[in-house]
Amino acid sequence: MLRSAGAWGLLPGWSRIRSRIRGPRLQPFPARPPAAPGGNAGPGPGTVSAAGVAFLAVSRLFSQDKKEQQNLEDDIILLIKQAKLSIITGKLEDADRFLHQALKLAQQSHNNQAIIYTYVxxxxxxxxxxxLLNAEKLFKAAMSQLLGSGTRQDDNAVIEMSLKLCSIYASTEQHGLAVEGYKWCIETLEEKVQSQKAVPEESLSANEKDNTRLLLGMSLDSCARYMMSRKQLELAESLYQKALEISRQVQGETHPQTVVLMNDLATILDMKGQHEQAYEYVRRASDLARETSHPDECVILHNLARVLMHRGNYSEAKLVYEEALKQAESKADKPVIERIREGMEELEAKTLKPQVLGGNESLNGTSSY
Incomplete structure (x- = not known):
């Protein structure tokens, strides 16, 4: 779900292209049927009618067109695969070149599905x-193609791209557009989730309903992070609570994104000074992160250490910081290493302060922040 969800996985009509990119290649056409005995193609023995000749000519022409179209689609898929591989290996300029070539072929073949997919x-x-400026233009181009093909405005694919635009507006400090965009995405999805409850499963599968709920969770999460950055903590807390509930219901307590949301909610509560509530969430998140070898375990442990420090549990905070630092160093994650060391310096300053003042505060953690 949410941050880890594969963007654009919900776009309609793309399953054929995407499955051929990700999955095994399938033969697009059945094998040619065997010729009639004696090589006859017409109704009589050894004869071919004029109508039969005309039909065969049209059939061959149609078959050639289909083969050419198939070859173009194969080329497009290969180029997109090469682009994705280039992104993975950090060759972004090569990826850009492959995608431009794929778009050109898609436009030449008037393959609207491939055009939209490549734009995205x-x-x-x-x-x-x-x-971000170019990304905004490309997302809008993809949305225009999608809506022009008859896709509804409340389709999950359209909302997903709208959510990406919200992130761009948030990053470029276009606050009004970001807020309106997030509001539209969340309200549209809330209405859609509610309306889908009454739809029988034979008409709309449980998986499709879950996809809509997960997209709502993604929207709530993205908006919450933006509101946290603007110090609107009450609203951010409410949004995180809703996103966490969706992730728990759909994906379960131990899912990596559920664990991330617990950690993020703890961050908000800690920022609000609600350290005990923050501790409950981040302790649960850290326990699950350890049990499941969560990819962001060192980040979650760093957050646990901060909450412990704010509760006054200095000795425990020190141990957790050391554990987090060891993990971050093993991954060579420089930004996280830097944040952890900053936290350790802050903790050291707090533990030295009582000694300088001649206080009786113990490292066992009984003081308040």
Whole structure:
């Protein structure tokens, strides 16, 4: 779900293209049927009618067109695969070149599904490169193509791209557009989730309903992070609570994104000075992170150490900081290492302060922050 969810996985009509990119190649056409005995193609023995000749000519022409279209789609898929591999290996300029080639072929073949899919991949790449202006243009182009093909405005694919635009507006300090965008995404999805409850499963599968709920969770999470950055902590807490509830219900308590949301909610509560409530959430998150070898375990442990420090549990905080630092160093995660060391310096300053003042505060953690 949420941050870890594969963006654009919900776009309609793309399953064929995406499955061929990700999965095994399938033969697009059945094997040619055997010729009639004696090589006859017409109704009589050894004869071919004029109508039969005309039909065969049209059939061959149609078959050639289909083969050409199939070859173009194969080329597009190969280029997109090469682009994705280039992104993984950090060759972003090569990825951009492959995607432009794929778009050109998609436009030449009038393959609207491939055009939309390629636009989205290009937009994601531009976003990754920090070229937010270009990413915005590309997302809008993809949305225009999608809506022009008859897709409803409340389709999950449209909302997903709208959510990406919200992130761009938030990053470029276009506060009004970001807030309106987040509001539209959340309200539209809340109405959609409610309306889908009454739809029988034979008409709409449970998986499709869950996809809509997970997209709502993603929207709530993204908006919460933006509100936290603007110090609107009450609103951020409410949004995180809703996102966490959705993740728990749909994906379970131990899912990596559920654990991340527990940690994020603890951060908000800690910022509000509600250290005991923050501790409950971050302690649970850290326990689950250890049990499941969570990829962000060192970040969650860093947050646990901070909450412990704010509760006055200095000795325990020191041990957790050391554990977090060891993990971060093993991954060579420099930004996290830097934050952990800053936290350890802050903790050291707090433990020295009572000694300088001649106080009786113990490292066992009984003082208040």
């Amino acid at each position: 991949q290009m937009a994601n790449l531009a976003f990754l490169q920090g070229d």
